[in-house]
Amino acid sequence: MTPADSPADHPRIPPAKTGILIANLGTPDGYDYWSMRRYLNEFLSDSRVIDLPRWKWQPILQGIILTRRPFSSGANYKTIWNEEKDESPLMTITRDQTEALRARAVAEWGNDVMVEFCMRYGNPSTQEVVGGMVEAGCRRIVFLPLYPQYAGATSATANDQLFRALMEQRRQPAVRTCEPYFDRPDYIGALAASVERALDGQKPVKLVASYHGMPRRYLMQGDPYYCQCQKTSRLLQERLGWEDGIIDTSFQSVFGREEWLRPYTVEHVADLARQGYRDIAVISPAFASDCIETLEEIQGEIREAFEHAGGERFTYIPCLNADPEHIDVMMNVIRENIAGWV
Template sequence: MKPAHAPADHPSIPKKKTGILIANLGTPDGHDYWSMRRYLNEFLSDKRVIDFPAWKWQPLLQGIILTKRPFTSGKNYKLIWNQEKNESPLMTITRSQTEALRERAQAEWGEGVMVEFCMRYGNPSTQDVLDRMVKAGCQRIVFLPLYPQYAGATSATANDQLFRALMKQKWQPAVRTVEPYFNRPDYIQALAASVRRALGDKIPAKLVASYHGMPKRYLLEGDPYHCQCQKTSRLLKEALGWPDGVIDTTFQSVFGREEWLRPYTVEHVAELARKGITDIAVISPAFSSDCIETLEEINGEIRESFEHAGGKDFTYIPCLNDDPEHIEVMLNVLRENLSGWV
């Protein structure tokens, strides 16, 4: 529509809207070699993820890693691929979360609220989705990276990509980025409810809370991720009413030769089995959606490590995904961040 009193040649301006943009890590478009190579190249070229100097890292990445790794990663993605929709589970789940949020948000705030999702790596890209939201009239946007605990390699890089996309806008919307929600009571209660659904009243010998890993150096340089993971585990234990020592905090997905946050999940579960603890459950509080790290790494590699060391009973507790309690947590976060806007 044209603004009131505007000259005849004034460009049309869409009706003002408020946007909600949720962001997840990302996914390859397929599990073939070239899809995997494009995705891994974008992911592993991110300075927030691998902060080595480009002159040192890029020859190794382009010459060796991206020649071999797409084959192995592609095989792993193929094991969990949603064949019906021809997409990764992360894409399926993030879309379902968005649809549930959209339905609830529009019921509460009306059609003037637009809810979309983007991926930090791969498609739909942050740039493409932001462009679409601005063209649709979003003059205010709340940006919610789906990472309960803050880390430079997750929350910060998602924000970085949003800011880069904003640099290309002639008319930038006002933007609010959401702080981490690792210690919110409603998030902790949703985690506790997921444990109870999976285990009932049973208290396992060990509940392993496995978080995505990062180099230990990042912690020493000031990244708060490790501390926030430890607090999430402690609050979960308190919400469940379990005794000390039942929940162990570990870290997975180690990459390269540098020391990462310890203990490493794959080694820790094997050590538990060797000590005679043959009944464990594993939960992934850092992941808002089941993905390659949970469905293949935890339920595959880490489960195998436990069983090969003598473990008998391994229970994987799914991520919160599109569970109604999780959607309510997101809505509560958004209600706070939309204050004064809707």
């Protein structure tokens, strides 16, 4: 359509829409060497993830890490790959979350709302999706990074990429970025319900809440991630009505030689087994979707560390994924941020 009083050669202007864009971490397009190398290069070149000076880091990345790591990472991805759809589980789950949100949003606000997803690394890229939404007529966009707890290396870099994408648009939409939802009662309730379902209402001897790790230095520089993780664990314990000492908070996915947030999950579960804890459960409250860190690392390396140290029963509690209660949480966050726009 074009404005009624426009000249005949005026470019077409699509009807105005309000966009809802969710963003996940990302995924390689395949588990072959070159797909993995492209993905890892983009991920590990992000200064929010690795904040070493480029002159120091890039020779190491390009000369050593990207020569070897695509093989080992590709092998790990191959063990969890969704062969039927030829994509990683993270892609499958994020699409399912988007479709569930789209159905809810259209039912509530009609067809003038557009719901899409993007990946910070890999495809579909933030630039590609934002460009498509603007072209489709989105004049306003609510942006929800799928990270319950805020960290510079997750939420902030997702926002960075959104703003870079906006820099490429001649007509920029208004945007609202959503706050992390680590302490929302509905999110804590959804986590608690997932624990109760997985454990059939039984109280475990030990529940390990394993969060993605980051260098301890980031905490000392003001990143709130560690504190938000601790609060999520505390609120989950309170919601479940459990006494102190049942839920332990630990951190996984350590990279490099620098000191990271402790305790490290892979070491902690082995210590628990050596202390006589033969039956533990593990949950991952920092991940909105099951991914390589949960499906391969937790259920592979971390499970093996527990069993090799004498542990007998290891229960992994899946991420909230596209569970209806998780979609409820997302919709509640979106409603609060879209208020006045629809």
